[in-house]
Amino acid sequence: xxxxxSISSFVFDIIxxxxxxxxxxxxxxxxxxxxxxxxxxxxxATKGVALLPRGLTLKNYWAVIHxxxxxxxxxxxxFRTILAAVITIGCSSFLGYLVTKKEMYFRKFIYRxxxxxxxxxxxxxxxxxxxxxxxxxxxxxVYIIPGAISAYYVVLTKTFFEQIPESLxxxxxxxxxGILTCWARIVMPLSKxxxxxxxxxxxxxxxNYWFDSHIYITNDKLYTLQYVLYLYNxxxxxxxxxxxxxxxxxxxxMKITPATVRMTITAVVTIPILMVYPFMQRYFVKGMMxxxxxx
Amino acid sequence: MNSHLCKKNKKEVKRINPYGLKLFLLALPFVVLVFMxxxxxxxxxxxxxxxxxxxxxxxxxxxxxxxxxxxxxxxKEDVINALINTLVMSGLSLLTSPLPVIFAILLTExxxxxxxxxxxxxxxxxHFVSWVIVYSLCFGLFSSNGLVNNLLLNVGSGKxxxxxxxxxxxxxxxxxxxxxxxxxxxxxxxxxAISSIEQTLYEAAxxxxxxxxxCIWHIVIPGVMPTFIVLLLLQVSNxxxxxxxxxxxxxxxxxxxxxxVLEMYIYRIGIGxxxxxxxxxxxxxxSAVSLTLLFSVNSLAKHVRGxxxx
Numbered sequence: 001x002x003x004x005x006s007i008s009s010f011v012f013d014i015i016x017x018x019x020x021x022x023x024x025x026x027x028x029x030x031x032x033x034x035x036x037x038x039x040x041x042x043x044x045a046t047k048g049v050a051l052l053p054r055g056l057t058l059k060n061y062w063a064v065i066h067x068x069x070x071x072x073x074x075x076x077x078x079f080r081t082i083l084a085a086v087i088t089i090g091c092s093s094f095l096g097y098l099v100t101k102k103e104m105y106f107r108k109f110i111y112r113x114x115x116x117x118x119x120x121x122x123x124x125x126x127x128x129x130x131x132x133x134x135x136x137x138x139x140x141x142v143y144i145i146p147g148a149i150s151a152y153y154v155v156l157t158k159t160f161f162e163q164i165p166e167s168l169x170x171x172x173x174x175x176x177x178g179i180l181t182c183w184a185r186i187v188m189p190l191s192k193x194x195x196x197x198x199x200x201x202x203x204x205x206x207x208n209y210w211f212d213s214h215i216y217i218t219n220d221k222l223y224t225l226q227y228v229l230y231l232y233n234x235x236x237x238x239x240x241x242x243x244x245x246x247x248x249x250x251x252x253x254m255k256i257t258p259a260t261v262r263m264t265i266t267a268v269v270t271i272p273i274l275m276v277y278p279f280m281q282r283y284f285v286k287g288m289m290x291x292x293x294x295x
Numbered sequence: 296m297n298s299h300l301c302k303k304n305k306k307e308v309k310r311i312n313p314y315g316l317k318l319f320l321l322a323l324p325f326v327v328l329v330f331m332x333x334x335x336x337x338x339x340x341x342x343x344x345x346x347x348x349x350x351x352x353x354x355x356x357x358x359x360x361x362x363x364x365x366x367x368x369x370x371k372e373d374v375i376n377a378l379i380n381t382l383v384m385s386g387l388s389l390l391t392s393p394l395p396v397i398f399a400i401l402l403t404e405x406x407x408x409x410x411x412x413x414x415x416x417x418x419x420x421x422h423f424v425s426w427v428i429v430y431s432l433c434f435g436l437f438s439s440n441g442l443v444n445n446l447l448l449n450v451g452s453g454k455x456x457x458x459x460x461x462x463x464x465x466x467x468x469x470x471x472x473x474x475x476x477x478x479x480x481x482x483x484x485x486x487x488a489i490s491s492i493e494q495t496l497y498e499a500a501x502x503x504x505x506x507x508x509x510c511i512w513h514i515v516i517p518g519v520m521p522t523f524i525v526l527l528l529l530q531v532s533n534x535x536x537x538x539x540x541x542x543x544x545x546x547x548x549x550x551x552x553x554x555x556v557l558e559m560y561i562y563r564i565g566i567g568x569x570x571x572x573x574x575x576x577x578x579x580x581x582s583a584v585s586l587t588l589l590f591s592v593n594s595l596a597k598h599v600r601g602x603x604x605x
Contacts, residue, residue: 009507016401023398024417026475030432031420033442037435048445095325104318114329119589122336123578124558125565130336146332149325179321208425211540215566230427230544233434259440266431273423281416 031270038267042260060264063256069220069228070268077207077225080143085202089195091148096157097183111158118151128215142216143206143224153198160194161187193283200280204273225269232262343576363576374577376552377560380466384537384556385530387470392527396519398478399485400511415486418479426544429472433459433545460549469541469554484526485519492518521600528596532589535581557581 037045041055064070098104099111122130136142168190169182177185188195210226217223223231343363345356367374398418405411421429436442437458444455458468496514505513539558546554555563557577565574597603 012404012507013406016404020401020405020414023478024414027418027421027479030436033435034432046440048442048449050442050446091325091328095322098318098322098325101315101318103312103315104322105312105315106319110322110326113326117329117333120337120582120586121333122339123575123582124561125571125574125578126336126339126342127332128566129339129342129571130332134331145328149329149332179318204423208423208428210425210427211543226425226427229431233427233430233544259435262431263435266428266435270424270428274420277420277423278416281419 031274034263034267034270037260038264040260042257045260046257060256060260061268064261064264064268067261067265069223070225070265072221073223073225073228074268076140076222080140080224081203081206084144084147084206085199087144087148088150088153088202089198092150092153092198093157093188093191093195094183095149096154097161097187098179099154099158100161101179111154114149114151114154116151118155131216137216138219138222140222142212150202153202156194156198157191160191164190196280196283200283203276204280207272229265229269232265340575340579342572343579345572347572359572363573364580366573367577367580370573373555373560377555377557380553381535381537381556383466384469385534387466388473389527389530389534391470391474392530393523394474395478395481396485396516396523399482399489399519400515402482402486403489403515404507404511415479419483420479421476422480426540429476429541430544433472459545460547462550462553465550465553469545472541472545473538484522488519488522489515524600525596528592532585532592534588535585 033049036051036053037049038060039053039056039058040049040060041057042060044054047054095114099107099114101107104110121127131137131142131146136145164187169177169186172182172186208226210224210230213222213224213227214230217227344358344360346359346362347356402411402415405414434441438444439455439457444457447454458464461468492514497510500510500514535557537556537558539556539562542554542556542559543562546559561574561578561581564570564577593603
C-alpha cells in the first residue's frame with residue numbers, strides 16, 4: 001500500500017513537471033523567437049529561424065531606429081509613460097490620503113463617488129465625444145489628464161494609509177506641518193510597498209496602452225510606439241516601402257524584409273518590459289495580494 | 296452603522312470646522328476632475344434619446360425618444376451576431392476558469408522551489424505585454440510565412456494553415472491566447488490563497504493517514520474555493536464585456552464576423568460610421584445588463600456567504 005502511494009506520487013511529479021515545463025516553454029518561446037528573428041540576417045531569416053539566430057547581426061535594430069516614426073514615437077511613449085504614471089500616482093494617492101481624514105466634510109460621499117466609477121462608465125462613444133468636446137483630441141494631454149484619478153489606486157492607497165498610526169502625523173502637525181507636508185514627508189515614505197506596486201502597474205499599463213492613440217490622435221507626431229507597431233501590423237507591405245524611401249537605408253533596404261522589420265519593432269517595444277520585468281515581479285505579487293484582500 | 300455616525304455629525308455641523316473644510320477644498324479639484332472625465336460621459340447617455348449629428352450644436356438636436364433603441368431591432372442580425380460572439384467568448388472563458396486554480400496547485404506541488412520561481416516568472420510574462428505585441432508575435436509564428444508553417448513545410452507536410460485568418464478556428468484561437476496571456480497571472484491570487492492555508496491542517500491530515508492527493512482534495516481545494524467563487528461571480532457579471540483590445544488587434548477581414556464582440560460593434564457603428572446616438576443606445580443596454588448582473592450577483596453573494604463582493 002505504502003509503495004503504491006509513493007509510485008503514484010512519483011508519476012504525478014513527473015507529469016506535473018512535464019506539463020508545467022511545456023506551458024512555461026509556450027510562454028517563453030514567442031519572446032525568444034522574436035529576439036532571435038530580430039537578431040538574424042533578414043535574408044537568412046526567410047529560410048526559417050527556430051533555435052538560434054542565423055547570421056547574427058544588429059543591423060535590423062539600426063535600420064528600425066532610422067525609420068521615420070520610431071525615434072519620435074519612442075520619445076512620446078517614454079514621456080507619456082512616465083508623466084501619466086507620476087500624475088496618476090500623485091493624484092490618486094493624495095486623494096486616497098485625504099479621504100482617510102475623518103474631519104473632512106462629505107468624506108464618505110466623496111469616497112463612494114470615486115469608487116462608483118469603477119463599476120459604471122459612460123462607455124466608448126460618450127467618453128469619446130466628451131474628450132472631443134474638451135478639445136483633447138490631438139493633444140498630448142489626452143494621454144495624461146483623463147486617467148489622473150484612478151479609483152482603484154485611490155482604494156488601494158486609502159486602505160494602506162489607514163494602517164499607518166495617526167500619532168506619527170499628530171506630532172508633526174503639532175510642530176506646524178500642513179496636510180501636504182504630512183502626505184509628502186510622512187505618509188508617502190512609509191507607503192513604499194504599495195506605491196511601488198501601483199507604480200509598476202501604471203508604468204506597464206501606460207507603456208502598453210495604444211487605443212487612445214487610435215481614437216483620439218490623428219497627428220502622427222503624437223503616436224506612441226505601441227500604436228506605430230499596431231499600424232505596422234495592419235499594413236505589412238508598406239513597411240518595405242518605408243524602408244526604401246529612407247536614404248540612409250536604401251543600400252540595405254533591398255535586403256530587409258517586412259517580417260524582419262516587424263519583429264524588430266516588436267522587440268524594441270517589448271524589450272523595456274523584459275528588462276524591468278524581473279525586478280518588479282516581487283512588487284506585483286505583493287500588489288495582487290493587497291488587491292485580493294480588498295476584492 | 297451609518298445612523299450613529301450621522302448623529303455624531305449633526306452636533307459638529309453647527310460650528311464649521313475649518314480643518315474639515317480645508318480638507319474638503321483640497322479634495323475638490325479631484326472631485327471636479329472625476330466629474331469631468333467619469334460623470335460627464337454618463338450624461339452623454341442622453342445622446343441616445345436625441346438625433347445627434349456630428350457638428351450639430353446641442354440646442355438644434357431633436358428629441359427622438361426611444362427611436363434608437365427601437366433601431367436595435369432593425370439591425371437585429373448584426374447585434375445578435377455581436378451578442379453571440381460576446382457570449383461565446385465569455386462562456387468559453389467561464390468554462391476555463393478553474394484552470395488557474397489547477398495551475399496554482401500544480402505549481403505548489405513542484406518539488407524544486409527554484410524551478411517554481413523561474414516558471415512563475417516565465418508564465419506571468421505574457422500578462423505584461425499588450426495585445427498588439429501578442430498579435431505581432433502570433434504573426435511571426437502562425438501566419439502563412441510564419442515559423443509553424445515553415446516547420447510543416449520542412450517536415451514535408453502539405454498542410455498549410457494561417458490561424459490568424461481562419462474563421463472556423465477564430466474563437467478557439469482567441470480562447471487559447473486568452474489562457475496563454477492570463478493563466479500565470481490569474482494563478483497568483485490562488486497561490487496566495489494556498490499559502491495562507493494553515494500548516495496545522497496538513498499536519499493533522501498526515502497524522503490521520505492522508506496522502507498527497509487527499510491533502511489536495513480535502514484541504515487545498517476547499518481552501519481556495521471561496522476565492523474561486525468570488526472571482527467566478529465577478530466574471531459572470533462581466534459576461535457582456537469580452538474585452539476589446541484583443542479583438543481589435545486581431546481583427547481582419549477573414550475573421551471580422553467571428554470576432555465582432557459587442558464592444559467592437561459599438562466601436563464600428565459609433566466611431567466608424569459616426570452613428571453616435573445609435574451606438575450609445577447599444578452601449579446603454581450593455582451597461583444596464585452588466586450592472587443588473589453585478590447587483591444580482593452581489594446580493595446573491597451577500598445571501599450565501601454573508602458578505603458582499605463590492
